[in-house]
Amino acid sequence: MQLFRQTAHELHSLLINKEISAVELNEAVFDRIASVEEKVGAYLSRIRERALERARVIDEQIRKGEKILPLSGIPVAIKDNMCTDGITTTAGSKILANFVPPYSATVVKKLDAAGAVMVGKTNLDEFAMGSSTENSAFFTTRNPWDTSRVPGGSSGGSAAAVAAGEAVCSLGSDTGGSIRLPASFCGVVGMKPTYGAVSRFGLIAYASSLDQIGPFTRDVTDCALMLNIICGHDPLDSTSADFQAPDYTQFLINDVRGMKIGVPEEYMAEGIAPEVHGLIRKALELLESLGANVEYTTLPHTEYALPTYYLIAPAEASSNLARYDGVRYGLRAEDSEDIIDMFMKTRSQGFGSEVKRRIMLGTYALSAGYYDAYYLKALKVRTLIKEDFDRAFEKYDLLVSPVSPTTAFRIGEKTDDPLQMYLSDVCTISVNLAGIPGMSVPCGFAGGLPVGLQLMGRHFNEGTLLRAAYTFEQNTSYHKEFPAL
C-alpha cells in the first residue's frame, strides 16, 4: 500500500485502527518527497524533525486510546505566504528570503490545534502574483503530470505537492484563481471559499478585497474536512465574516436531483480549447443524467472582468507592498545615501519583474488624474459583475464552467507576454470580484493532462458546491488517477 496516495479520511481509518502510525505515515511522505522533489520542486522548505515530533505526540494519543480528530497526524503543506512562527516565510520573494515570523497565521494555528502535521512550506509566484509559479524568486515548480509544464499558479507548490503525493492536503490562497487554476492543472480538488469565510490573519497580503485562503485535497470529502478546520470568524481579521460555519461533511450527499445548474455561455465561448470544452460538456451531461436541471445562462459583463481585476488587484497590491521598505524586516540594500535612496534600492533589489510591474500599474491607476478613469471605473464595473451573479443565483443553485481555457501550458510559454499570462485567469477572476465561493474538481484528461470543472455558488453556499462535487466524484473516477513520476 502506498500511503502517500491515500486521502486523509482513508488514512484516518488506518490510524485509528492502528494499522499504521502517524510517524510511519509522515516518514512515508518524507520518503516520497525525497524521491520526487527533485523533479517537482513543490517545496521552499521542509520541516522533517518538527513534523516527526508532532507525529509522535499523535501516536501517543492513539496509544492511550484518546479520540483523535479527522486530520490528526495527517501531513499537510502550507503555501509560503502564510506566516509560521519560527519558520522562514518568504512569499516567494527575495525581499523576505530570511524572514522568520514571530507568530503564526490563524489557519496555521487552527490546523495545528486539529492535530494536522505541517511538513513544509510550498512554492508560489512572488507575493502570489502569477499563474504558473514562474514568478517565484527561487525556482519554478513543475507539473507532476508533465514536468515540462507549469503546475498553474500562484499556489502551484501546494497543488503539485498534493498531486505528487508529497502532502495529503495543503493550503493555498486565491486572489484571482490561485487555488482553482493549479488545482485544475494538477488534477486535485481546490476550493476558494466565500470572501470572509476564512481568516486571513497572518496571510501576507496581495489584494485585500479579493484574497482568500482555501484547501487542496485529493477528494471532496477531504475538502469538507479541511473547511471544517479553517472556516469561521476570527476577531484578529476585521474582514472575517461573523458567521457560524456549518459541519461541511453534512453536504457530502450523492444526489443532485432537482439541483438547478446554470452554465454561463460566456465561459463556453470561443477561446476555450476544444478538448476542454468537450470534457466540460461531458461533465454537464453526467450531472444532468443524475437528475440536475442544466441550462445555459448569461453573465453579460464577463468580458470586463479581466481589466477590472488587473486594475483593482495591482492598485491594492501597490498599497499593501509599501510596507517592504527595509526598516522593520526583510532585505535592506547596502550603501544608501539617505533613507529615500535606501527604500528605492531595497525595493528594486528585492522585488522581481512581475511585482514591480503590478506596483507600477497599481500606482498609476491610483495616481492623481487617472484615479477616476481607471481605479474608480474598475470598482463600478465590479458592481456590475457582482450583480450579474446576483441575478443568476436568483434562478440557479450553482453555476458551472471550465476553470481554465486550456490544460497546463509549457514552462516559458507565456513569460515574455504579461497580458497572455493574465488571460490564464479569465474564467476564475469574476468569482473573486463577486466574493463568492468557487471550486475546481477533476473532470477528465486531455492529452494526459488534467482538466478541472469549476463550480460557483452563492455567498456562504460552499455546501451546494460540495454536494454537486461529491456527487460528480462518486460517479467518476478521475480523482483516483495518479501521475507517474
Place this chain on the structure above:
Amino acid sequence: MISKKDVDQVALLGRLELTGEEKEMFTRQLNDILEHFRFLERLDTTDVQPTAHVLPLKNVLREDWPGQHMSREDALANCPDRDEDYFKVPRIV
C-alpha cells in the same frame, strides 16, 4: 499614452529605482496593458455605485481586552539594523 517620463514619475511614487532597460520595458508593457483595458470605457457607469468590498460589513468593532503583546525582542528580531531597542535607518534630515 504613457511616456517614459510618466514611468519615471510612477516609479518614484512606488519607490522603485528602475534600470534603463526596465523603464523601456514597463513603458511598452503598461501601454499594451492599458490599451487593452480601454474597452472598459464602453460601459456607461454613471449611475453605478462602486464596490470596494463585497460583504455588508461596517464599522467592525470588538471588545477591547487585555492580551499578551509581542515582546520587544520578537518585534525587533527581523530588522536589518538596530540601535538597542530602536529600528535604525539611514540619515533622514
